[in-house]
Amino acid sequence: MGCGMKVSVIGASGRVGKAAAFSLAEESVVSEVVLLAREKSLGRIQGEALDMNDAMAAKDIRVAITPSSNFEDLAGSKIVVITAGAPRTSDMTRMDVAKPNAKIIAEYSRLIAKYAPESIILVITNPVDVMTYVAYKASGFPRSRVIGLGNHLDSLRLKNLISKHFNIHVSEIHTRIIGEHGDHMVLLLSSTSIGGILVKDFPQYQSFNVETIVDKVKNAGSYVINKKGATEYGPAFAISNTVKTIINDEKRILTLTTFLDGEIDEVSDVCLGVPVKLGINGVERVISVKMTDNELEDFKTAAKVVKKSTEEVMASLDEDVKD
Numbered sequence: 001m002g003c004g005m006k007v008s009v010i011g012a013s014g015r016v017g018k019a020a021a022f023s024l025a026e027e028s029v030v031s032e033v034v035l036l037a038r039e040k041s042l043g044r045i046q047g048e049a050l051d052m053n054d055a056m057a058a059k060d061i062r063v064a065i066t067p068s069s070n071f072e073d074l075a076g077s078k079i080v081v082i083t084a085g086a087p088r089t090s091d092m093t094r095m096d097v098a099k100p101n102a103k104i105i106a107e108y109s110r111l112i113a114k115y116a117p118e119s120i121i122l123v124i125t126n127p128v129d130v131m132t133y134v135a136y137k138a139s140g141f142p143r144s145r146v147i148g149l150g151n152h153l154d155s156l157r158l159k160n161l162i163s164k165h166f167n168i169h170v171s172e173i174h175t176r177i178i179g180e181h182g183d184h185m186v187l188l189l190s191s192t193s194i195g196g197i198l199v200k201d202f203p204q205y206q207s208f209n210v211e212t213i214v215d216k217v218k219n220a221g222s223y224v225i226n227k228k229g230a231t232e233y234g235p236a237f238a239i240s241n242t243v244k245t246i247i248n249d250e251k252r253i254l255t256l257t258t259f260l261d262g263e264i265d266e267v268s269d270v271c272l273g274v275p276v277k278l279g280i281n282g283v284e285r286v287i288s289v290k291m292t293d294n295e296l297e298d299f300k301t302a303a304k305v306v307k308k309s310t311e312e313v314m315a316s317l318d319e320d321v322k323d
């Protein structure tokens with residue numbers, strides 16, 4: 001195979017997992033994608049792998065796509081993406097599935113620590129901020145190597161909406177959502193810029209309704225789930241984008257979930273979405289952003305809410321995960 005790295009996806013029979021695996025297989029920096037699923041889903045992921053192989057041949061891409069239900073196949077992975085989890089229907093909150101998902105994440109994190117002890121874990125399963133905390137504790141990995149997709153997708157959704165409103169190319173939009181990947185997400189409006197100019201200085205800002213935009217981002221996932229049953233392409237590309245940033249050691253600043261230890265207004269012992277500098281070893285550092293008083297207040301509320309949920313979920317797990 002090429003000189004790229006091995007990436008594994010746990011939960012690859014699911015919609016986000018298979019879309020992410022497909023998107024990862026296309027990345028030139030990835031030499032092997034392992035599709036991992038439970039024994040009962042092995043036939044399905046074998047079919048997915050064959051189908052993906054045909055697509056790669058059409059694009060002249062040489063990549064190994066390995067379907068497996070054997071966790072020993074995690075060995076040598078640079079990154080392990082976890083998308084396994086109980087499904088969330090449009091009437092369920094992300095917290096409704098927190099406790100059952102925490103058991104799944106704890107179990108898989110231990111297996112990752114056993115078979116791929118040098119890897120970076122990228123958690124997708126919701127509620128992603130709480131699940132990242134569970135993966136951090138259960139794996140015993142340093143915090144730099146346990147990351148959640150956090151607000152990356154929220155921030156991409158926001159970029160899209162701002163691009164549409166101002167009718168300016170999406171690559172010119174610099175904006176960020178931090179906090180919880182959920183109801184307590186915080187739009188950093190004060191530092192949002194378009195082509196280097198603060199968004200508030202644009203004439204179209206007069207008709208820019210911040211509350212409506214935030215609501216649209218908050219409900220974007222449920223809206224898609226309602227229409228087509230699941231989100232796939234958005235999360236898949238947000239995942240492959242994050243993986244590529246790590247493998248290429250790009251040092252980009254993405255808004256991902258990480259364990260906080262007082263870097264932002266002394267918020268600690270909780271995993272939340274914040275801007276992080278990302279490189280080959282995972283999170284290099286948390287970027288402390290300048291916020292208005294209101295933004296900071298909202299961020300602290302998000303921290304409080306996620307911490308409370310995390311404590312509830314951790315209390316439901318075995319003793320050895322809580323250490």
Ligand SMILES: NC(=O)c1ccc[n+]([C@@H]2O[C@H](COP(=O)([O-])OP(=O)(O)OC[C@H]3O[C@@H](n4cnc5c(N)ncnc54)[C@H](O)[C@@H]3O)[C@@H](O)[C@H]2O)c1
Pocket residue numbers: 011012013014015016017037038041083084085086087088104123124125126128149150153181230231235
């Ligand atoms: N963080 C984000 O931005 C983001 C975006 C989209 C989806 N998600 C989350 O990703 C997860 C996957 O979503 P999906 O649409 O692919 O769901 P899905 O139901 O299509 O797939 C879930 C996968 O988990 C597996 N699974 C279910 N129960 C399991 C168990 N008890 N043990 C082991 N594996 C089990 C299934 O077999 C399947 O492979 C969900 O938690 C969803 O909320 C997060």
